[in-house]
Amino acid sequence: MATRVFSLGLLTLLVLLQSRPVLALMPYLDTESAVPVDRGKSRLDISLRDDRWNSDLSTYTLMTELSYGLINNLEFAVDAPYIFRNQKGPGDEDGLGDLTLKAKVRFIKGREANPVSIAGQLAVKFPSCDKDKALSPECTGEPDVGIRAIASKEFFPVTVDLNLGYVFIGNPANTSLNDILTYSLAFDYLTTADRVHVLGELAGETNRYPKTSKFQSRLSAKTSAGPLSALVGLLYDLDPAMALTATWSTGLTPASPDYSLSAGFRYQF
Numbered sequence: 001m002a003t004r005v006f007s008l009g010l011l012t013l014l015v016l017l018q019s020r021p022v023l024a025l026m027p028y029l030d031t032e033s034a035v036p037v038d039r040g041k042s043r044l045d046i047s048l049r050d051d052r053w054n055s056d057l058s059t060y061t062l063m064t065e066l067s068y069g070l071i072n073n074l075e076f077a078v079d080a081p082y083i084f085r086n087q088k089g090p091g092d093e094d095g096l097g098d099l100t101l102k103a104k105v106r107f108i109k110g111r112e113a114n115p116v117s118i119a120g121q122l123a124v125k126f127p128s129c130d131k132d133k134a135l136s137p138e139c140t141g142e143p144d145v146g147i148r149a150i151a152s153k154e155f156f157p158v159t160v161d162l163n164l165g166y167v168f169i170g171n172p173a174n175t176s177l178n179d180i181l182t183y184s185l186a187f188d189y190l191t192t193a194d195r196v197h198v199l200g201e202l203a204g205e206t207n208r209y210p211k212t213s214k215f216q217s218r219l220s221a222k223t224s225a226g227p228l229s230a231l232v233g234l235l236y237d238l239d240p241a242m243a244l245t246a247t248w249s250t251g252l253t254p255a256s257p258d259y260s261l262s263a264g265f266r267y268q269f
Helices: 002-018 214-219
Strands: 042-054 057-071 074-087 093-096 099-108 116-126 144-155 158-168 180-190 196-205 228-239 242-251 259-268
Touching: 196 242, 228 259
Parallel strands: none
Antiparallel strands: 042 057, 042 259, 057 074, 074 093, 074 099, 099 116, 116 144, 144 158, 158 180, 180 196, 196 228, 228 242, 242 259
């Protein structure tokens, strides 16, 4: 046990030293499950997502998330992204995204008679990215604090996750940003192929940026609607400990990417 704890601490430290779009369970855009990692277990998620905003702008995000079940019903996680932005005119940029630390507590555990799990999550975003590069909407140079209510229910072979959250946005100097309400609904359908899951998600948030901000004017034109996207995808269980994912999503508002593609790998140990 001591060896496992030491190894986890070392891996976490390496992630922190290297230094995060979305507070989400891979491969979803912004949906978390109410079921935490088991006590003493860890989960490593690595994914690459391509967001295409228009013919002139695209971003690639290499995301690493490490989760650990500290005790029963309590999970801690760290998200660390590296972002590449390709844009005509200003040119290409890349750099570390914002590091996010998350703590999830399950208050109600689903059982056979009532298969609904209820959890709450606290997420703190640290401003580790370079705000002058505007690599993502979250890159403000200020910390954010988010709270989230999560409900998950299994209707075998379907699992449904419902999330509702609120994020207190840090305001940079001489800028007034809006706090945001986040919402998402996702499902996981285990097909008759046994190891293949079909995934779906609808995820959105209210607009954090005024119309006059640099990021809003560049990506969202003149609109007050926040990001809203729909996702479909597949998850393939290589074995009980490993899985591969692939997804495609489309933006439903101008504040969202036109479309996104992602591929990921999960390892539980």
